[in-house]
Amino acid sequence: MRKQHIFIYFISILFTISVNSQEKIDTVKTKESYGIRIGLDISKPITSFLDNNTNGYEFVGDIRVFKNYYAAVELGFSNKTTIEDYLNFTTKGSYFKAGFNYNAYKNWKGMNNEIYIGLRYGLSFFNQTLNSYTPHVKGTYFIPNTLEPNTEFKDLTAQWIEIVFGMKVETFKNLYLGVSVSFNNMLNTKEPENFKNLYVPGFNRVFLNNAGVGFNYTLSYLIPIFKKEEK
Amino acid sequence: MKKNYVIIFIFLFTFLSCEKDDICVETTTPNLIIKFYDNDDSTAIKQITGLTVWADSKDSIYVDKSLDSISIPLNLNENFTKYIVESNNIKDTIKFTYNRNDIFVSRSCGYKTIFENFQIESNTSNWIKNISIINSTIDNEKAAHIYIFH
Numbered sequence: 001m002r003k004q005h006i007f008i009y010f011i012s013i014l015f016t017i018s019v020n021s022q023e024k025i026d027t028v029k030t031k032e033s034y035g036i037r038i039g040l041d042i043s044k045p046i047t048s049f050l051d052n053n054t055n056g057y058e059f060v061g062d063i064r065v066f067k068n069y070y071a072a073v074e075l076g077f078s079n080k081t082t083i084e085d086y087l088n089f090t091t092k093g094s095y096f097k098a099g100f101n102y103n104a105y106k107n108w109k110g111m112n113n114e115i116y117i118g119l120r121y122g123l124s125f126f127n128q129t130l131n132s133y134t135p136h137v138k139g140t141y142f143i144p145n146t147l148e149p150n151t152e153f154k155d156l157t158a159q160w161i162e163i164v165f166g167m168k169v170e171t172f173k174n175l176y177l178g179v180s181v182s183f184n185n186m187l188n189t190k191e192p193e194n195f196k197n198l199y200v201p202g203f204n205r206v207f208l209n210n211a212g213v214g215f216n217y218t219l220s221y222l223i224p225i226f227k228k229e230e231k
Numbered sequence: 232m233k234k235n236y237v238i239i240f241i242f243l244f245t246f247l248s249c250e251k252d253d254i255c256v257e258t259t260t261p262n263l264i265i266k267f268y269d270n271d272d273s274t275a276i277k278q279i280t281g282l283t284v285w286a287d288s289k290d291s292i293y294v295d296k297s298l299d300s301i302s303i304p305l306n307l308n309e310n311f312t313k314y315i316v317e318s319n320n321i322k323d324t325i326k327f328t329y330n331r332n333d334i335f336v337s338r339s340c341g342y343k344t345i346f347e348n349f350q351i352e353s354n355t356s357n358w359i360k361n362i363s364i365i366n367s368t369i370d371n372e373k374a375a376h377i378y379i380f381h
Contacts, residue, residue: 085255086341135307135333135344136259141292144307144344147333194335208337 031227032112034064037176039220041076053081056201060178060218062101070101072118074216078126078201086134089195093126095202097162111170114178118164122184124201128153128192153192158200160186162214174222184212257336258371259343262302263327266375270360277381279318287313287324300375307331307344311352318358318381325354325362329369345370351377 041058048055058076065071074097081090099120107113132148166180186206189197199205203212269277278299285291292303306312311328329346336343346369351362361380369376 084338084341087338133333133342135342136255136336136340137304137307137344138259138262139304141286141289141304142306142308142312194333196335196338198338 031229033174033222033224033227035223035225037062037064037220037222039176039178039218041074041216042219043215043217044076053083055079058216060216060220065100068103070103070114070116070118071099072101072120073098074120074202076202080199080201081131082199082205084198086136087198088131088133089198090129090131091126091197091199091201092129093124093156093201095122095124095126095200097122097202099162099164101164101166105167113170114166114168116164116166116168118162118166118180120162120164120182122158122160122162122202124158124203126156126158126201128156128195128197128199130195151195153195156190156192156197158186158189158197158203160184160200160203160212168218168220174224176218176220176222178216178218178220180216180218182214184214186210186212253339255337255340257340259336259340260304260307261343261345261369261372262304263346263369263377264300264302264372264375266300266378267298268378268380270380273380279381281317281319283317285315287315302372305329305346305369316359316379321358323355323357323359325359326352328352334370349376 038059038061041060044056044058056076056078058074060072060074062070062072077094079090079092081088097120099118101114101116101118103114103116105113105115130149130151130153132146134146135144137144162182162184164180164182166178168176168178171177184203186203189200191197197206204214206212267277267279269275276299278297280297282293282296282298282301283291284293284301284303286306293301303314305327310330311326313324313326316323316325327349329349332345332347333342334345347367349364349367349369351364354362358381359379363378364376365378366374366376
């Protein structure tokens with residue numbers, strides 16, 4: 001009696017599997033838009049408004065090259081004053097990033113959302129101004145004065161690579177909301193004399209091991225150029 | 232494929248959380264290190280008894296100690312520091328002069344000051360017999376910068 005139950009159970013499993021495998025492949029064809037998508041990072045004006053020491057903007061753009069591949073660029077400007085315990089400096093400059101995104105998200109028919117992984121090359125041209133510093137001493141026997149040299153270090157450059165993780169959601173027709181985080185690794189920098197590039201536009205804070213993190217929240221619009229039929 | 236992303240994410244977060252540049256751990260502005268030697272035998276270290284040390288118009292750093300070397304800070308706001316070194320109630324005044332040079336260390340430490348062209352402009356000789364400068368650049372605390380013979 002019990003054996004029979006087990007036997008029926010296995011038969012039923014095999015039956016359902018075979019039924020599923022006989023299901024016909026959906027052959028409905030849809031058209032997908034290809035074009036240029038342009039937008040801006042809306043988190044940067046917000047932080048500029050909330051934080052007096054930060055000022056910046058960033059434009060983003062991408063082009064769908066193949067079904068799941070997008071060529072992407074970011075262009076931006078940043079003016080940021082960093083305050084540390086013994087230092088105060090302002091970094092001012094512009095940056096450019098170029099690379100691609102791979103969309104790993106399988107969309108349902110007619111949807112155009114993305115969960116992507118990407119790679120970028122970043123380049124920045126900037127100036128650093130050392131506003132003030134206080135020499136660091138142990139103890140409090142002689143308390144050093146804060147000096148204000150206002151030294152400007154001009155024509156500095158930095159190059160780096162980024163791994164980007166993000167997603168884009170089509171909220172209205174051709175209007176996308178996107179969010180992404182990037183993990184940056186510095187390739188090379190032109191360092192100021194007797195100072196260090198502790199902040200680089202586009203790269204953000206430069207950590208000790210030359211790593212950095214970035215974040216953006218974008219609003220972009222797709223300008224459709226042509227439609228391609230997808231299977 | 233999605234599992235791989237999760238692994239990469241975790242890896243990168245742990246990698247970044249290892250940062251330790253918020254706390255100043257590097258060596259910064261050095262102190263002046265003075266070692267005391269015997270005037271009769273210039274290779275023999277000779278302890279000082281009843282030693283009290285203070286900078287001009289400041290509190291004492293050492294009070295009634297018996298030591299063979301001292302470590303004292305230099306004034307970073309001036310190009311000179313005047314110290315009074317007292318041994319068994321006998322006072323001697325030494326005036327050090329130097330040029331200050333600020334060197335960048337790190338984000339958390341900022342700048343340190345090193346002292347170059349270090350000289351003794353003047354000193355009284357009540358118990359001090361002789362002073363010799365071993366290193367005229369004070370940029371570390373690894374060895375004594377001046378010897379005082381008594």
